[in-house]
Amino acid sequence: MTNSKVGHRIEELTTPAFLLDLVKVKSNCQGMLETCKAMGVSLRAQTKTHKTVEGAVLQTGGSRKGIVTSTIDECEFYADHGFDDILYGYPLIAHHMPRISALTRRLEKFHVMVDSKLAVETLIASQPPTGKTWSVFLKVDCGNNRAGVWWEDEESIILAHQLGSYSSLITFRGLYVHCGNSYYAKTDVEVEKVRDENIERLLNFVDRVKERGVTCETIGIGSTPSCKKPSDNMKKLDELHPGNYVFLDVQQSTLGSCIVDEIACRVATRIIGHYPKRNQMLIDCGFTGLTKQGEGMLVTGYGIIRDNPNLKICNMTQEIGYIEPLKGKLDFEKYPVGSLLFIFPWHSCATAAMHSVYYVIEEDKVVAEWKPTRGW
Ligand SMILES: Cc1ncc(COP(=O)(O)O)c(C=O)c1O
Incomplete structure (x- = not known):
């Protein structure tokens, strides 16, 4: 016996029930892919809003490549469903190393994110699987005040330099900024200001890292409010990583991301x-x-x-x-x-x-x- 409700009318569902309007989900996903394409940047979509295979397939335009997750469970789930080029976009701690190692072994591209000297030390204390290096993004805090090394600090530049120096163990991918402070904005204009400030600070950080001879292959920012307002300075980035845009919500409507x-x-x-x-x-x-x-x-x-x-x-x-x-x-x-x-x-x-x-x-x-x- 199956409990599937496919083919049933909404009135037949037990409530409360979470409904997704397929036309709108598809349109939201397509819209973000087109926005990124028009700006010449990649979309590394965040999957945290839905955590489903179907949603991530739409986000990646069917390629199943290039996502960022907020749990290691999601990384494993997506790896099980044929996804690759997955970033575990969460502060790294030693407890996760066995699972990080297994994902590094089984995927062609699996990346982790570090946000401190301790996280880097944790990583280099472990040997990557044979034939692999740890593929690493440095999380930079450009004003969100959550996780990440502070963009202005000299120690942050030194850490980026270190990441670029352990080539036998680490492949330094680049910099990840989550401009979640766009959610504190009160108006469209304020969202744009937060977005621009994050980009400016990130680019400043990149220049200072470059002065030390380290290249940041990939730099990106994300958050739905900022990515829903494409701008010329975004073209200087390599990838965007919004997530909520798949469903959107009332909060996004108050920030001007949608109606x-x-x-x-x-x-x-x-x-x-x-x-x-x-x-x-x-x-x-x-x-x-x-x-x-x-x-x-x-x-x-x-x-x-x-x-x-x-x-x-x-x-x-x-x-x-x-x-x-x-x-x-x-x-x-x-x-x-x-x-x-x-x-x-x-x-x-x-x-x-x-x-x-x-x-x-x-x-x-x-x-x-x-x-x-x-x-x-
Ligand atoms: C690290 C990180 N990246 C990307 C996102 C996606 O941002 P949004 O949900 O605003 O699209 C989030 C959301 O919280 C996040 O925490």
């Missing part, structure tokens, strides 16, 4: 109760179906309910959400118990992570099921 209509995912939920005395109704999507990401960011609460701009998701417990109108009295007849609502999430990476299957839809039919890898 709400371009968001490719939504959570289907059912109304489970009417409470006229408090002018509220309940839905079967609590924080385990949507998350509480974006708390306090929207007048409509924890997301946007499609075609219902007057509704607010005002509270969430584990399995139950509370809905009330922004103003006026709720028209309960318009929302019968058992009927469906569709929520665009604030942060699709987090919402997707709550679901073990994504229902891929065309119009009102499920046409496929995508199963993400989970774990670390």
Whole structure:
């Protein structure tokens, strides 16, 4: 017996259910490939938003080459499904070395990322598999203030020089910058400013490394808000590594990366109760179906309910959400118990992570099921 819902109508799904609009997912993936092509840069797509084979196939235009992941589990999952040229884009620690070694052995191109002197020491303390070197990107912090060596520091330049000097053990690939600080921007213009500042600082770093005689083969930045605003200075880079653009979300719409209509995912939920005395109704999507990401960011609460701009998701417990109108009295007849609502999430990476299957839809039919890898 199969539990597959392929061929079923959306109304037949158990809710909450994570839905993907196939036309929009394809268009979002194609759009980023075209943006990169037009600028003459490669796309090393981040897979963290969806963690599925199907999503990464679309991101790579079918080549299954050139991705970056945020977990080592994803690296193994994609290697199992015929992907290559995979960057484990996460700070390297000794605990991961046996798995890093196995991936280096089995893939033609497997890269790791280091963000400190300790990470470099960890790497050179291990012998790479026979006939291989450790293929390494240095993560540089150009203002995001998360992982990475600080772009201005002399020690960071020395570390890049060291990476270029251990040629028997290490192949130094280049520099990786994640301009996640674009998410703190309030306007389009601010996003562009963050993007430009990151690029400027990265190029400055490259020049200083070059002065030491070290070549950075590949330099890149990423983040969906910045990559959704292509610019001339991006042409000076070799690759971009955005990820969220596959699904997009309400947060991206507030940053000017998209309009709400371009968001490719939504959570289907059912109304489970009417409470006229408090002018509220309940839905079967609590924080385990949507998350509480974006708390306090929207007048409509924890997301946007499609075609219902007057509704607010005002509270969430584990399995139950509370809905009330922004103003006026709720028209309960318009929302019968058992009927469906569709929520665009604030942060699709987090919402997707709550679901073990994504229902891929065309119009009102499920046409496929995508199963993400989970774990670390
Ligand atoms: C290291 C790294 N690279 C790339 C990305 C992709 O950025 P975005 O999700 O904004 O597209 C992320 C996202 O968090 C990241 O952490």
